[in-house]
Amino acid sequence: MSRVIGVDEYRATVTTLIGDATAAVLPLAACDGLVLAGDVRAGVSLPPFDNSAMDGYAVRSVDVVGASRERPVELPVTADIPAGLVDVPALLPGTAHRIMTGAPVPAGADSIVMVENTDAGSFAPAPRDVVRVHAPTAPGTHLRRTGEDVVRGTVALAAGTVLGPAQLGLAAAVGVAELRVRVPPRVLVVSTGSELVTPPSELRHGQIYESNSVMLAAALSSLGCRVEVVRAVVDDVAEFRAVLEPKLAAADLLITSGGVSAGAYEVVKDALTSAGVTFGKVAMQPGGPQGCGRWNGVPVVTLPGNPVSVLVSFEAFLRPALLTSLGHPVADRRRVRARLTESLSSPKGRRQFRRGFYRHAEGEVTGEVGPRGGPGSHLLAAFTQANCLIVLGEDVTEAAKGDEVDVLLL
Numbered sequence: 001m002s003r004v005i006g007v008d009e010y011r012a013t014v015t016t017l018i019g020d021a022t023a024a025v026l027p028l029a030a031c032d033g034l035v036l037a038g039d040v041r042a043g044v045s046l047p048p049f050d051n052s053a054m055d056g057y058a059v060r061s062v063d064v065v066g067a068s069r070e071r072p073v074e075l076p077v078t079a080d081i082p083a084g085l086v087d088v089p090a091l092l093p094g095t096a097h098r099i100m101t102g103a104p105v106p107a108g109a110d111s112i113v114m115v116e117n118t119d120a121g122s123f124a125p126a127p128r129d130v131v132r133v134h135a136p137t138a139p140g141t142h143l144r145r146t147g148e149d150v151v152r153g154t155v156a157l158a159a160g161t162v163l164g165p166a167q168l169g170l171a172a173a174v175g176v177a178e179l180r181v182r183v184p185p186r187v188l189v190v191s192t193g194s195e196l197v198t199p200p201s202e203l204r205h206g207q208i209y210e211s212n213s214v215m216l217a218a219a220l221s222s223l224g225c226r227v228e229v230v231r232a233v234v235d236d237v238a239e240f241r242a243v244l245e246p247k248l249a250a251a252d253l254l255i256t257s258g259g260v261s262a263g264a265y266e267v268v269k270d271a272l273t274s275a276g277v278t279f280g281k282v283a284m285q286p287g288g289p290q291g292c293g294r295w296n297g298v299p300v301v302t303l304p305g306n307p308v309s310v311l312v313s314f315e316a317f318l319r320p321a322l323l324t325s326l327g328h329p330v331a332d333r334r335r336v337r338a339r340l341t342e343s344l345s346s347p348k349g350r351r352q353f354r355r356g357f358y359r360h361a362e363g364e365v366t367g368e369v370g371p372r373g374g375p376g377s378h379l380l381a382a383f384t385q386a387n388c389l390i391v392l393g394e395d396v397t398e399a400a401k402g403d404e405v406d407v408l409l410l
């Protein structure tokens with residue numbers, strides 16, 4: 001990576017490096033947000049049996065023809081069917097069964113009269129012997145038919161489906177307890193820099209509190225990754241290797257921050273160049289100095305140390321690469337066009353990602369966007385007020401107030 005590499009090319013390189021996540025079978029509770037790796041066929045229909053959609057009475061519609069409040073039809077109640085009853089007696093002509101929502105419809109009944117259309121009011125603790133029906137009912141009323149939702153043997157969830165609450169609910173409903181999914185990688189996150197300290201240590205002049213690993217861990221966790229963090233490795237190559245090499249075996253991906261640019265103490269660069277990691281510049285701002293490759297076979301992505309560079313790098317290529325690896329059909333943030341509320345400048349030949357705030361008023365065709373903070377990659381507080389990244393292309397050096405620009409919604 002000696003030349004300056006384009007953002008899209010680098011994103012493709014990192015995507016290839018990370019590769020496809022392996023598939024494994026996990027319990028439903030561990031599958032939220034993951035992508036299904038194989039079709040799920042329904043072992044049962046949904047509903048599995050004809051059942052009542054209402055609390056009321058199962059009847060034959062011909063037995064209640066012409067029923068009204070003034071001229072109720074009286075039927076003997078010959079059975080009580082709560083939900084969960086498995087041996088349901090058949091309904092004989094001229095009778096009714098009291099039935100609850102979700103309970104199996106007895107053979108012989110063709111509809112349900114809801115309790116509100118009878119004299120039973122709110123149900124008495126014990127079923128009455130006789131019910132007065134106040135309204136007629138058409139065949140099929142308040143019946144939920146077998147297979148109306150899912151037919152047994154068909155694909156209930158297709159491979160590639162992103163599993164959220166509804167999808168996991170359906171899997172549970174067809175009797176599945178575990179799913180084959182792409183498993184998020186175990187990521188080792190490492191911050192480097194002899195200036196880094198963590199609370200409760202007091203800062204001495206020249207020191208700063210470490211923040212990159214906290215951001216990366218949060219960003220990675222939101223994709224389902226299992227994260228191990230090493231918060232502050234000093235700028236010493238031997239120490240870097242000694243701390244991290246033993247941990248590699250348990251990692252699918254190593255992400256470092258800091259120590260990759262042109263200084264005299266670039267620990268990551270110095271430790272990993274000989275291991276086969278390539279360092280260079282990506283045509284973006286912030287996030288220019290980058291590196292990637294493998295260390296002992298484990299994919300490594302080395303980010304620059306500035307906090308905003310870390311988070312922008314995550315958005316520009318790590319997040320898309322990981323989403324692709326996990327099989328997500330869409331790896332990109334939603335992109336919209338918006339009018340700039342103030343003019344911006346951008347370095348020639350670099351894709352600039354500015355932190356911005358996007359608004360879109362009801363009925364407007366294009367929303368508007370304004371920057372939050374300057375281009376400096378140390379301005380983390382401004383990032384906390386942003387809801388988007390403003391993207392100024394490699395060929396843009398000036399964008400005027402009122403110009404339309406690309407915006408990535410975070």
Ligand SMILES: Nc1nc2c(c(=O)[nH]1)N[C@H]1C(S)=C(S)[C@@H](COP(=O)(O)OP(=O)(O)OC[C@H]3O[C@@H](n4cnc5c(N)ncnc54)[C@H](O)[C@@H]3O)O[C@H]1N2
Pocket residue numbers: 191192193195196208209210211212213257258259260261262263266286287288289303304305306307309377
């Ligand atoms: N001569 C050059 N100098 C620099 C160049 C360059 O091209 N030529 N690039 C600049 C750019 S752009 C960036 S970005 C940085 C990247 O440098 P490093 O990856 O080596 O990062 P460090 O020097 O270690 O740190 C940069 C900055 O970020 C702070 N930092 C680092 N880690 C953390 C952390 N975990 N939590 C909070 N803050 C952190 C660190 O203290 C530095 O202030 O290089 C420029 N220089």
Ligand code: MOO
Pocket residue numbers: 284285286287288289304306309376377
């Ligand atoms: O590329 Mo550096 O990340 O601009 O500050």
